Amino acid sequence: MTEVHYGVVRVGDHWSIVGEHLRFGHYATQRQATAAVSRLAEQSTGVGMPVLLAVQDDDFTLPAPTLLS
Numbered sequence: 001m002t003e004v005h006y007g008v009v010r011v012g013d014h015w016s017i018v019g020e021h022l023r024f025g026h027y028a029t030q031r032q033a034t035a036a037v038s039r040l041a042e043q044s045t046g047v048g049m050p051v052l053l054a055v056q057d058d059d060f061t062l063p064a065p066t067l068l069s
Contacts, residue, residue: 003050005065006041008033010056030055041068 007018008030015033017025017040027033034055041051045068052065 003052004041004044005052005054006037007053007062007065008037008055009062010058010060030058038068045069 005019008015009018010030011023015025015027015030016023017033017037025033025036027036037053041053044051051068053068054062054065056062
């Protein structure tokens with residue numbers, strides 16, 4: 001089954017949402033970007049597609065993604 005991958009990453013002085021062939025959003029905080037990507041992910045999880053989300057830490061490390069359901 002196809003799965004959707006998203007990430008929340010710091011880009012300069014703001015946070016953005018990234019995925020395969022996309023980068024969008026300009027959020028002041030990591031929390032705002034994470035809330036936005038969670039709302040976006042609801043579209044996919046609502047039709048049964050698994051969504052993996054990785055959120056970059058403040059120290060710029062990118063931990064393993066978590067499965068949203």
